[in-house]
Amino acid sequence: MSIILPGAAQPPRTLREAFPANWTVRALWLGLALYVIYAAGILQITWARFIIGLDQGGKFLGRMWPPNMQAQKVQLITEGMLESLQIAVLATAFGVLLALPLGLLAARNLTPAWASWTARALIALLRTFHPVIVAILFVKAVGFGALAGVLALVVASMGFVGKLFAEAIEEISMKQVEAVRATGAGFLSVLIMGVLPQVMARFVGFIIYQLDSNLRNSTMVGIVGGGGIGATLFTAYQRFDYDVVLTILLVIIAIIMLFEVVSTRIRRVFQ
Amino acid sequence: MTGVPVSSVAHMAVGTGITRQWQRFTPAERLGRYAVYLLSAVAIIWSLRTIEVIPEFLYDAPAQTYDLFERMWPFDWRFWPTVLSGLIETLHTATLGTLIALVLAAPVALLAARNITRSVALNQLANLILVSSRSVNSLIWALLFVAIFGPGALAGTLAIAFRSIGFVGKLLGEAIEEAQTGPIEALTAAGASRMAILLKGYWPQVEPSFWSVALFRWDINVRESAVLGLVGAGGIGVALDTATSNLYWDQAGLVLATIFTVVVLTEIVTSRIRSKLI
Amino acid sequence: MTTAEPLARSATGNGGEPHVSPRDVVIRGLRKEYRAGQPVLIDVNVTIAGKGLTAIIGPSGTGKSTLIRCINRLVDPTSGQILFMGRDLATLKGGELRSARRTIGMVFQEYNLVERLSVIENLLCGRLGYMPWWRVFLRRFSEADVQRAFALLEAVGLGEMATRRADALSGGQRQRVGICRAIMQNPDLILADEPTSSLDPKTSVEIMEILERLAADRDIPVVVNIHNVELAKRFADRIIGMSKGVIVFDGPPSALEDRHLIEIYGGQGWLEP
Numbered sequence: 001m002s003i004i005l006p007g008a009a010q011p012p013r014t015l016r017e018a019f020p021a022n023w024t025v026r027a028l029w030l031g032l033a034l035y036v037i038y039a040a041g042i043l044q045i046t047w048a049r050f051i052i053g054l055d056q057g058g059k060f061l062g063r064m065w066p067p068n069m070q071a072q073k074v075q076l077i078t079e080g081m082l083e084s085l086q087i088a089v090l091a092t093a094f095g096v097l098l099a100l101p102l103g104l105l106a107a108r109n110l111t112p113a114w115a116s117w118t119a120r121a122l123i124a125l126l127r128t129f130h131p132v133i134v135a136i137l138f139v140k141a142v143g144f145g146a147l148a149g150v151l152a153l154v155v156a157s158m159g160f161v162g163k164l165f166a167e168a169i170e171e172i173s174m175k176q177v178e179a180v181r182a183t184g185a186g187f188l189s190v191l192i193m194g195v196l197p198q199v200m201a202r203f204v205g206f207i208i209y210q211l212d213s214n215l216r217n218s219t220m221v222g223i224v225g226g227g228g229i230g231a232t233l234f235t236a237y238q239r240f241d242y243d244v245v246l247t248i249l250l251v252i253i254a255i256i257m258l259f260e261v262v263s264t265r266i267r268r269v270f271q
Numbered sequence: 272m273t274g275v276p277v278s279s280v281a282h283m284a285v286g287t288g289i290t291r292q293w294q295r296f297t298p299a300e301r302l303g304r305y306a307v308y309l310l311s312a313v314a315i316i317w318s319l320r321t322i323e324v325i326p327e328f329l330y331d332a333p334a335q336t337y338d339l340f341e342r343m344w345p346f347d348w349r350f351w352p353t354v355l356s357g358l359i360e361t362l363h364t365a366t367l368g369t370l371i372a373l374v375l376a377a378p379v380a381l382l383a384a385r386n387i388t389r390s391v392a393l394n395q396l397a398n399l400i401l402v403s404s405r406s407v408n409s410l411i412w413a414l415l416f417v418a419i420f421g422p423g424a425l426a427g428t429l430a431i432a433f434r435s436i437g438f439v440g441k442l443l444g445e446a447i448e449e450a451q452t453g454p455i456e457a458l459t460a461a462g463a464s465r466m467a468i469l470l471k472g473y474w475p476q477v478e479p480s481f482w483s484v485a486l487f488r489w490d491i492n493v494r495e496s497a498v499l500g501l502v503g504a505g506g507i508g509v510a511l512d513t514a515t516s517n518l519y520w521d522q523a524g525l526v527l528a529t530i531f532t533v534v535v536l537t538e539i540v541t542s543r544i545r546s547k548l549i
Numbered sequence: 550m551t552t553a554e555p556l557a558r559s560a561t562g563n564g565g566e567p568h569v570s571p572r573d574v575v576i577r578g579l580r581k582e583y584r585a586g587q588p589v590l591i592d593v594n595v596t597i598a599g600k601g602l603t604a605i606i607g608p609s610g611t612g613k614s615t616l617i618r619c620i621n622r623l624v625d626p627t628s629g630q631i632l633f634m635g636r637d638l639a640t641l642k643g644g645e646l647r648s649a650r651r652t653i654g655m656v657f658q659e660y661n662l663v664e665r666l667s668v669i670e671n672l673l674c675g676r677l678g679y680m681p682w683w684r685v686f687l688r689r690f691s692e693a694d695v696q697r698a699f700a701l702l703e704a705v706g707l708g709e710m711a712t713r714r715a716d717a718l719s720g721g722q723r724q725r726v727g728i729c730r731a732i733m734q735n736p737d738l739i740l741a742d743e744p745t746s747s748l749d750p751k752t753s754v755e756i757m758e759i760l761e762r763l764a765a766d767r768d769i770p771v772v773v774n775i776h777n778v779e780l781a782k783r784f785a786d787r788i789i790g791m792s793k794g795v796i797v798f799d800g801p802p803s804a805l806e807d808r809h810l811i812e813i814y815g816g817q818g819w820l821e822p
């Protein structure tokens with residue numbers, strides 16, 4: 001392509017031509033702004049309430065600080081936290097175990113359509129309800145306590161890990177699977193040698209992610225009777241022992257931060 | 272992990288010669304893996320032993336479950352107006368909460384992104400904020416805000432917002448760190464100010480991720496908002512709480528069915544929009 | 550800065566002008582160590598004339614890219630001076646550095662366009678150094694700038710592509726946009742860091758023609774890093790050869806002989822028989 005010398009006559013072109021007005025986008029922004037005003041009104045979020053709230057907030061923070069470190073409270077908190085940890089560990093272990101076959105079934109490149117569709121529907125169902133709601137149902141079924149919490153989180157784990165697992169399997173290179181099939185290997189062998197190596201690294205990531213998620217969720221299923229530190233926190237809350245509440249919150253944050261460090265290490269091991 | 276061997280060849284003396292055996296992992300790797308497996312096994316066994324399972328409740332479970340579902344159906348449709356208004360409130364809470372979170376998370380994400388904020392101290396501070404936000408469940412945030420602002424949707428909206436800051440901020444920060452440096456270099460070389468580089472160099476690259484994360488979080492927030500009412504923070508959870516406290520399971524069933532429908536719908540809508548985004 | 554400064558003669562000498570004008574880029578004692586004790590540039594002294602196309606050749610890793618990037622401070626020199634337009638670029642900071650940078654246009658090997666923005670918007674990014682950020686946010690570019698941008702696009706044959714997204718263009722087209730962006734800055738100097746290395750031979754020639762024409766039409770120096778010696782010989786008014794962090798050749802293309810190339814690139818096998 002040769003270079004055209006500047007100076008050839010052209011009609012003047014303007015800013016407007018450079019940035020053609022995108023009316024759809026403008027309409028969306030306007031709609032968003034209007035919505036915010038509308039919704040705030042519906043929810044009665046007024047400036048007055050906010051100011052009052054800030055004042056209350058200050059008082060609230062004052063009652064939370066300093067965090068309560070009495071021996072008997074600390075022991076209660078430790079027990080509660082340990083129970084939450086146990087709930088998280090068990091929920092992850094069983095949830096992941098059950099998610100494996102579920103995810104495999106749901107992968108459209110491995111199983112026939114009717115199987116994968118059923119599995120996908122099941123996964124969607126498991127994910128629909130918030131763990132707290134599932135916990136309420138399990139409390140009705142198996143009574144108060146950690147078991148209900150574990151079962152609720154198993155359901156959540158199956159749903160989430162199952163979905164991630166199915167997506168990971170669908171993204172693998174089928175050529176490698178074909179190659180293993182061509183050697184005459186049976187279905188399970190094909191799985192082990194052709195499919196699993198490709199997804200294993202990501203699978204470890206999912207397990208760690210789910211353990212983290214269950215750790216966070218286990219702190220709250222107690223509010224509805226599912227055991228763990230959520231119960232301790234809720235009791236303290238209802239008694240207005242806000243300094244205990246603060247201690248519990250700090251412990252939760254510390255444990256989760258610790259876990260994030262540990263999980264990076266674990267990921268590296270399985271790299 | 273450069274420089275670390277990914278598998279090893281072990282030399283073994285066999286008979287009169289030395290043969291080489293292929294091992295899948297180096298000794299260091301194997302040690303690491305065994306350690307993790309061992310720890311996991313210990314954790315699981317310890318948990319199983321200490322968790323309380325009351326056998327009577329367990330045997331009773333199938334009967335209880337059947338009883339539960341029997342009581343839920345047919346739904347009590349007189350409850351519908353309450354459910355509907357609760358639902359609308361939930362949707363507003365989720366949306367407004369997500370929007371507030373986006374606004375609040377953006378500066379924190381900029382602070383956390385190591386290619387934008389060079390100060391390690393600020394990076395750490397931002398990360399601390401984000402982790403704290405994520406570690407506290409929206410339900411617990413709701414408890415706190417109910418104590419401050421009183422029961423109602425204001426508490427719920429702020430709970431959703433504060434919980435979402437961690438999620439949005441973390442993913443946004445990662446998206447910013449993954450921005451290509453080439454265009455940034457070009458704008459720097461042209462003498463653009465920091466703000467101009469942010470607007471024209473980073474934002475165009477980060478924008479698709481921004482909206483994708485926003486939608487993703489909104490989807491999750493709809494689910495989360497639904498339960499906040501259980502602690503008094505408004506929305507459809509209040510209806511659920513009333514129903515379960517009074518053991519009106521047919522009302523509860525209606526609430527659950529509504530939640531189910533809404534969640535499925537939002538998931539369909541968000542996945543459609545997200546696929547059009549890139 | 551006074552003008553009558555004695556010129557430091559380089560190794561091979563070029564009978565250079567006795568007077569140095571502020572439009573020349575005077576580099577003195579330039580040194581860059583990425584890691585202590587392992588310098589990439591070793592006491593480089595050279596004066597790049599304030600007009601014409603200067604090509605810097607040499608193998609990878611020899612410091613050519615570092616040298617060019619020191620000029621607009623994308624890399625900070627460890628020590629030394631870079632004198633241009635009455636300022637020592639090596640010591641500038643903050644607002645002064647930005648105002649110096651906006652007078653220096655740069656063309657990159659990987660084009661470095663903002664891919665999701667339109668072609669015309671990429672061009673207008675060349676004006677960012679001259680605008681307050683709120684105008685950038687509102688996209689309030691001046692009409693004059695917009696006219697220039699359109700005119701430049703026409704001049705390089707990309708008029709119809711103005712509102713297309715940058716990532717819809719081919720490599721050669723993108724590089725033309727990159728060059729136009731540099732021109733939008735109304736620069737006093739243009740730096741080009743391997744502008745043709747990602748392009749096929751035909752497109753490479755087109756790009757070098759544009760750069761050559763730029764130097765002539767606008768009467769500004771254009772400094773090009775290039776590893777293709779043939780292109781360098783064909784388009785440059787002056788060639789600087791580097792090897793291992795020092796300048797080993799400085800003269801017109803006609804003076805570049807095989808023995809110089811061996812010194813620069815080492816080994817003989819790659820030279821044509």
